[in-house]
Structures are given as C-alpha cells and as structure tokens.
Amino acid sequence: MAQIDFDLARYIAHRKGRVLQRARDGAAYGFSRELRHRRNLIALRPVAFAIDATSRQWKGSAKRELIAASTRATSASHTRLYKAAEAAANALSLEHRPPVYVSDTNAPVGAWALGTDDDCLIVIHPLWLDALSESELQAVIGRTLGYVQNNLVPYITALYYLEHDAFFFVRWIVTPAILALRAWSKRADVTCDRAGLICTRSAGITVASILRTTGAFTGPLDYDSLSDPATLPTGPVSELVAEKKHLKHRIAALHVFSKTYLYSQLIGQAVPEGMATDKADELVAEILEG
Numbered sequence: 001m002a003q004i005d006f007d008l009a010r011y012i013a014h015r016k017g018r019v020l021q022r023a024r025d026g027a028a029y030g031f032s033r034e035l036r037h038r039r040n041l042i043a044l045r046p047v048a049f050a051i052d053a054t055s056r057q058w059k060g061s062a063k064r065e066l067i068a069a070s071t072r073a074t075s076a077s078h079t080r081l082y083k084a085a086e087a088a089a090n091a092l093s094l095e096h097r098p099p100v101y102v103s104d105t106n107a108p109v110g111a112w113a114l115g116t117d118d119d120c121l122i123v124i125h126p127l128w129l130d131a132l133s134e135s136e137l138q139a140v141i142g143r144t145l146g147y148v149q150n151n152l153v154p155y156i157t158a159l160y161y162l163e164h165d166a167f168f169f170v171r172w173i174v175t176p177a178i179l180a181l182r183a184w185s186k187r188a189d190v191t192c193d194r195a196g197l198i199c200t201r202s203a204g205i206t207v208a209s210i211l212r213t214t215g216a217f218t219g220p221l222d223y224d225s226l227s228d229p230a231t232l233p234t235g236p237v238s239e240l241v242a243e244k245k246h247l248k249h250r251i252a253a254l255h256v257f258s259k260t261y262l263y264s265q266l267i268g269q270a271v272p273e274g275m276a277t278d279k280a281d282e283l284v285a286e287i288l289e290g
Contacts, residue, residue: 029194029262030150031253032281033288034187038155046173047180050158055116057168058157063115070101070123078102081129081137085122088142091199094149100141102126108164111140111213113147113156120153131212139196139209146195152188159185186246190253190284194263201267203227203258207251214247215240229255253284 041047054062073081081100089097098113100122111124122144132140147156159181166174197206204223211221225231229252233241241248257263260280264272 029191029198029257029266029277031187031190031194031284032278033285034150034184034191037184037187038152041155041180041184044176044180046177047155047158049173050162050169050177050181051154053169053173054158054161055154057161058115058119062161063119063121066103066114066123067101067121069104069107073100073102078129080134081124081141084134084138084141085145088138088145088199091142091201092145092149092195094145097145098122098148100124102129108160111144112160113144113153114160115153115157117151117153120148120157122148128213131218132209135200135202135205136209136212139200139206140213142199143192143196143209145199146192147188149195150188150191152191155181155184156188186249186288189246189250190257190288193250193254194257197254197258197263198266203255206254210247210250210254211237211240214244227258249287249290252287256280256283256287 042051071077073079073085075082078100081102085097085100088094098115098121101124103123103125105126107123107125109125109127111122111128113120113122115121122141124140124144128140129137147153158177162169162174162178162181169177193206193210196209197203200206200209202223204225204227207226208221208223211226212218219236221237226233232238241251257280259274260277261272261274262277264274
C-alpha cells in the first residue's frame, strides 16, 4: 500500500503563507483608513464574538448548506461567470481563486465572499447574471475577490449572517455588531471597488457595475461619461446617486484612485503617472466624511 506523506504542520504553514501573501498583495491598493478601522474593529467584543460565531458556524454547517443550495460555476456551466472569475483573478494576480457559486433565487441579492481567511467561496445571485454585461460582471467578481485578497472575508461574512441569518448569534451582540461592521464596510467598499477597477481597467465600466448593483438599476449606461468625474449623471442615474450618499462617495473615491501612480502601474501603463496613494487616501477620507 502506497504511503501518503502528509505533514499537518507544513500544510497549516502553507495555508497561513497564502493568507499573508494575499495581505501583502492587497495592501498595495487597499484603502489605508479601512485597515486602520479594522484594527480597532476587532477590539470590540460584539464584533469579535460575531466573527468567532460565524467562523464556527461556517466550519459546522453554514458552508455545506450554502453549497447545497447553490450551483458551482465551471467552464461547462455558468461559463460566462466562470470566465469572468478567471479573468478577474488573473488581473489581481490572485494565485488561489476560491470557487464561485450561483445562489438560489431565494437567497439575498448580491455578490458575496463568504467563509474564513483560508476557506471561502464566492456566491452571486442569478439576478445579476442577467443584469450585468460581461465587463460589468468581471468588475463585480473582481470587487468581490478584493475581499479575499485583502483578508476581509471574516468581517463581511459576519455582517452577511448578522443581517440575513442571525439565529445563531447571542442576541445582545447583534445590533452593536451590525452597526460597527456596517461602518467598517463603507471603508471596505473603497478597497474592493479599487479591485474591480484593476480588473476592468475602465472607470466607466466599474462605475456602471456599482450603479447596477446598487438599487438594481437597469437600462443603457454610457461608460465614457461615467469615466469622467466632471460629467454629472442625468436621468434615473442622477436620481439614484442623489438618493444614496454613500454611492456618490464610492464613485468619487473610485475616480480618485484611477488618477494614482499605483493604478497606472498596476494596469501596465507604459509611462506610469499620477498622484501618490497616500495623497489619494487623504482625499478619499475627506470624501467619506463629507
């Protein structure tokens, strides 16, 4: 009988190494104020308890239940989604891409990175597969992979279950944990929107994907006008942005990052140019506070 050489300690070290490598890669474009906020976040007892409870539930039954109710995207099924995920992972230089699933129609509408730092998956609602163009789909999947690359999955997973399936949490932690994680998620949006932009290399496409997935907006969108921060949106888009203050902030923050030296480097611009990332983060912080 053949022997299998399995070294548990080496395997665990390998998994931890992947997490650390993602942290280094994500830190290059991650919003610095998100990282600062996250360090304070974990010190809050309700948040720490929520993340711990979610992690235990994920390892117990939550992951199995989610997979059982979903369909995995492969090169043969949900081909467009599978190709978008492959292209996004390559654009982000994400070596180990988590599997991507299409949820049941009764699941919460959205695209999610759920699980733990070293065991996660991507799940997207089927509504968005029809609503998004191929390039917009790549932006959304790239944005979701931004949670993975920046090791944000435990936090967004805790928020997901607190909002949609909170029965396994101790009651007293639910409200304070939701409030704290929602405040954090607004900063995480900045980081993950940047990941989507890196994948598409188009501010217009990335902004369009944000609009379509915020308020279920449908209809034609002009990528060229959306790529210009000086061009004010009109019609239903204007109304949507006016109604949602954070949406307006996300779009403005994305445009700031599109003008950075780092972004021009990441997309392979022949002669990189633009502002320093630190300066961009200062401007984005002012936008979020406005």
